[in-house]
Amino acid sequence: MNGLANIDWPALLAELDAHGAARIPGLLDADQCRAMAARYRDAEGFRSRVVMQRHGYGQGEYRYFAYPLPSLVADLREALYAPLVPLANRWCERMHLDTRFPAGHAEYHARCHAAGQTRPTPLLLQYGAGDYNCLHQDLYGAEVFPLQVALLLSQPGVDFTGGEFVLTEQRPRMQSRAEVVPLLQGDAVVFAVHHRPVAGSRGSYRVNLRHGVSRIRSGQRHTLGIIFHDAA
Numbered sequence: 001m002n003g004l005a006n007i008d009w010p011a012l013l014a015e016l017d018a019h020g021a022a023r024i025p026g027l028l029d030a031d032q033c034r035a036m037a038a039r040y041r042d043a044e045g046f047r048s049r050v051v052m053q054r055h056g057y058g059q060g061e062y063r064y065f066a067y068p069l070p071s072l073v074a075d076l077r078e079a080l081y082a083p084l085v086p087l088a089n090r091w092c093e094r095m096h097l098d099t100r101f102p103a104g105h106a107e108y109h110a111r112c113h114a115a116g117q118t119r120p121t122p123l124l125l126q127y128g129a130g131d132y133n134c135l136h137q138d139l140y141g142a143e144v145f146p147l148q149v150a151l152l153l154s155q156p157g158v159d160f161t162g163g164e165f166v167l168t169e170q171r172p173r174m175q176s177r178a179e180v181v182p183l184l185q186g187d188a189v190v191f192a193v194h195h196r197p198v199a200g201s202r203g204s205y206r207v208n209l210r211h212g213v214s215r216i217r218s219g220q221r222h223t224l225g226i227i228f229h230d231a232a
Helices: 002-006 009-019 030-041 071-094 105-114
Strands: 021-024 046-051 061-065 123-127 132-136 147-152 160-162 165-170 177-181 188-192 195-200 203-213 216-219 221-226
Touching: 009 021, 009 071, 009 188, 021 177, 030 123, 030 221, 071 105, 071 147, 071 195, 071 221, 123 132, 165 188, 188 203
Parallel strands: none
Antiparallel strands: 021 188, 046 061, 061 123, 123 221, 132 203, 147 188, 147 221, 160 216, 165 177, 165 203, 195 203
């Protein structure tokens, strides 16, 4: 995870605050990406498999990891959580929410479990030609950390075409704003899970966000999802 050391956190947090999403270039190298994508075929290490079409989520499938998480996934979850906490807490304050998040993920993990959210949420997603992920929000219970991370494991233009990461934002009494975040293999995108505050003429107001993946034109696309709250 050499890419962690190269993150300009002040710039990334400023972009997140302004736009609701920000890219982390080169978080993992190509070998790490290929090894993680290959885990999708493993029989062990997952708690469930979801075929999106059966539930109206889109087309494609994903698998939730079981505890204990793979060391790389657990390390990413811990290392990315801590720098995001100050922004998460500022967002809660600006949206007049009472929730505040502890500095370390272990403490937040314990809080999720105390609330009955004990199932791990980090996941691997697999898409083939024609697959897509409908716009959605990853909410699994009352405990929701307001930011999450998706990491592209496949190489665009080589392993697949199409399949862009898409974020939409609905502001009150306005039409939705769409954002496409271009990713290369090993890049990650940090983005708002549900709501974020936006400055208005009378103070901050809350906007609603959803994310998804556009249609895969050819090939196969794998993604690692890092969600910081667990599921009930």
